Every structure is written in C-alpha cells, then in structure tokens.
Amino acid sequence: MKLEIPASCRTEPMKVLLTGAAGFLGSHLAEALVGMGHDVTGVDSLITGARENLRSLENNPHFRLIEHDLAAGLPAEVAAGQYQRIWHLASPASPVGYVKHQVITLKVNAMATIALLELAQRCKARMFIASTSECYGDPLEHPQRETYWGHVNPVGMRSMYDEAKRFMEAATMAYHRERGVDTRIVRIFNTYGPRLAIDDGRVVVAFIKQSLKGEPLTVQGDGSQTRSLCYVEDEIRGFIMLMELQPYHLPVNIGNPDEVTVLQLAEEIRELVGSKSEIIRMPLPPDDPRQRCPDITLAKNLLQWTPVVNRREGLKRTIEYYRKKIQA
Numbered sequence: 001m002k003l004e005i006p007a008s009c010r011t012e013p014m015k016v017l018l019t020g021a022a023g024f025l026g027s028h029l030a031e032a033l034v035g036m037g038h039d040v041t042g043v044d045s046l047i048t049g050a051r052e053n054l055r056s057l058e059n060n061p062h063f064r065l066i067e068h069d070l071a072a073g074l075p076a077e078v079a080a081g082q083y084q085r086i087w088h089l090a091s092p093a094s095p096v097g098y099v100k101h102q103v104i105t106l107k108v109n110a111m112a113t114i115a116l117l118e119l120a121q122r123c124k125a126r127m128f129i130a131s132t133s134e135c136y137g138d139p140l141e142h143p144q145r146e147t148y149w150g151h152v153n154p155v156g157m158r159s160m161y162d163e164a165k166r167f168m169e170a171a172t173m174a175y176h177r178e179r180g181v182d183t184r185i186v187r188i189f190n191t192y193g194p195r196l197a198i199d200d201g202r203v204v205v206a207f208i209k210q211s212l213k214g215e216p217l218t219v220q221g222d223g224s225q226t227r228s229l230c231y232v233e234d235e236i237r238g239f240i241m242l243m244e245l246q247p248y249h250l251p252v253n254i255g256n257p258d259e260v261t262v263l264q265l266a267e268e269i270r271e272l273v274g275s276k277s278e279i280i281r282m283p284l285p286p287d288d289p290r291q292r293c294p295d296i297t298l299a300k301n302l303l304q305w306t307p308v309v310n311r312r313e314g315l316k317r318t319i320e321y322y323r324k325k326i327q328a
C-alpha cells in the first residue's frame with residue numbers, strides 16, 4: 001500500500017503500542033507507522049487476524065508481535081512498558097466474528113480498553129480507540145453525524161459488539177475528562193481492501209470470493225439496504241491525521257459517504273471480476289442496518305481529510321489481491 005501521509009503528521013520516532021496488529025486495519029496501520037519511523041509493538045491473539053498479514057514486517061527490527069489474548073488482561077511486559085502512542089484496534093469486527101466470540105468481544109472492548117487507558121495515563125501516552133458506525137445502530141438519522149446518539153438494540157444479536165463499543169467510547173471520554181488522558185475516538189464506517197479475512201462474511205470480500213469462484217452471489221434481503229465503503233488507504237490516512245493533527249477528543253466519523261445498495265455492489269463486483277455468477281437472495285440477518293452513510297463534515301473541517309480512492313478503483317485493487325490469493 002502506498003500511503004500519502006501529510007508532512008504535518010510526521011513526528012520524532014516514538015514507541016508505539018498497537019493492539020489488533022495482525023488484523024485487516026491493524027496490519028496496514030502497522031506498516032504505515034513503521035514506515036513513519038516509529039518502533040511498534042503489536043499485540044494480537046490471532047483470533048480473527050493472521051500472522052501472514054504482517055509478512056512485510058517479519059524481519060523488521062522496528063516491529064514485533066506479542067501473541068496474547070487481551071480479554072485476559074495486558075501482557076506483563078506491556079503493562080510495565082513505556083509508550084508515547086497507544087492504538088487500540090483489537091476486536092472481532094464482523095458479525096460472524098463477534099457472534100462467535102461474544103464474551104471476548106465484550107472483554108476486549110470494555111476491560112482491555114480500561115486497562116489500556118490506565119496504561120496511557122501512567123505513560124502519558126496519547127490513546128486512539130477504534131469505535132464504529134455500529135454505535136448508530138439501525139439509524140433513524142441519515143447520513144449519520146457524530147451528534148446522533150444512535151438506535152441500538154441493547155440485547156440483540158449485535159449487542160455484544162455495539163454496546164461494548166459504546167461503553168468503550170464512554171470509558172475513553174471519562175478517562176479524558178476526569179484523568180486528563182489525551183484521547184482520540186474514531187467511528188469507522190465499512191472499510192474494505194486487501195487482507196480482510198476471506199471467510200468472515202463482510203460484504204465486499206464475500207462478493208469478490210463468490211465471483212472469483214463462479215459461485216452465486218448471496219444478497220441478503222432485497223438488496224436495497226445501503227452501505228458506504230471506504231478504501232483502506234483512505235481510512236488509515238484518516239486515523240493517523242486524527243491521532244496527530246488536532247487535540248479533539250469527541251468521536252470523529254472516518255468513512256466514505258459514497259453510498260451504494262448491496263444489490264448494486266454485487267452487480268459491480270461481478271462485472272469487475274468478469275464473472276457470470278448469478279445473484280441469489282438470502283434472508284436478512286436480525287438487526288441488519290438499512291442504511292449506512294457517514295456525514296464527514298467534521299473530519300473535513302477538523303483535519304482536512306477526505307477520501308480520495310473511488311469505489312471502482314478500490315474494488316479493482318481489492319479484486320486483484322484476492323484473485324492472486326485464491327489462485328495461490
């Protein structure tokens with residue numbers, strides 16, 4: 001990935017802790033941070049991530065990975081460590097992942113967040129938490145601005161994720177307000193690109209895999225529900241700008257407002273792959289959001305961040321990655 005990081009985000013080399021480093025977003029972020037000259041310690045249990053995602057950093061002296069489940073607390077050496085930046089990305093992130101690992105999802109977003117906030121307070125580190133558009137639930141306001149409080153089922157089949165992320169935001173604000181921890185909260189909207197786990201059901205990769213294998217593309221419901229998809233490169237640049245550019249502590253949406261229906265997405269991917277797969281309908285899963293689209297006015301005004309990779313280009317790059325992976 002060739003990431004254009006604005007010069008204003010460059011700092012002296014720092015000691016950085018990154019949880020979820022072997023995941024989709026974490027591995028791209030790890031590469032970007034090492035590329036900026038930082039020393040990165042990754043922590044990951046590999047529950048939904050893979051070492052293979054970190055292949056480019058395997059022998060890099062500025063990166064190392066500690067394999068550890070944060071649901072069981074921080075590794076001793078991390079708890080005793082000294083960091084200037086802490087990025088907390090560890091969590092199952094797809095409905096398949098968090099429904100399969102419900103208690104871990106709650107613990108890693110709630111208890112591990114508190115443990116990391118305590119560590120940030122002790123180290124005087126700046127801490128970034130990966131929250132989500134799921135905080136808006138099945139939204140009654142469209143597009144979603146950061147000031148919208150959300151429409152979330154607290155006991156539904158996504159609640160272990162949605163409510164844990166909402167708790168994570170509340171905890172982060174409390175440590176900021178009461179204890180002065182220098183925090184950043186990003187609300188991530190659907191992001192796609194190379195290294196998304198191929199079998200976790202996230203819509204872009206599911207359609208790419210089905211198209212490449214000549215299997216039917218499974219659209220849930222009538223396919224009129226919308227998603228707004230951000231290419232990973234834009235997302236990671238937004239994270240780094242949010243971390244480095246402004247002392248802003250309330251949540252910031254980072255995503256691409258380019259909204260598409262799920263059916264249209266299936267058709268586009270099928271066409272870009274050059275596949276003849278048919279499109280078939282499946283039942284809608286419970287609490288599936290009807291509409292998702294970020295209002296990114298805040299990120300534009302605060303950070304001068306805006307996504308630049310259009311959907312067709314991002315999909316082409318993603319398809320090439322999976323074409324090679326499936327052929328290998």
Ligand SMILES: NC(=O)c1ccc[n+]([C@@H]2O[C@H](COP(=O)([O-])OP(=O)(O)OC[C@H]3O[C@@H](n4cnc5c(N)ncnc54)[C@H](O)[C@@H]3O)[C@@H](O)[C@H]2O)c1
Binds near residue numbers: 068089094104132133
């Ligand atoms: N990708 C998206 O579209 C998206 C959207 C909204 C929010 N997010 C958030 O961004 C973060 C990263 O998501 P991703 O898409 O890269 O998912 P991912 O599953 O690819 O990566 C998450 C990583 O966290 C690790 N992990 C999970 N539980 C852990 C635990 N208990 N201890 C240690 N490591 C653990 C996994 O092994 C994995 O490597 C998550 O917090 C997710 O909630 C992602």
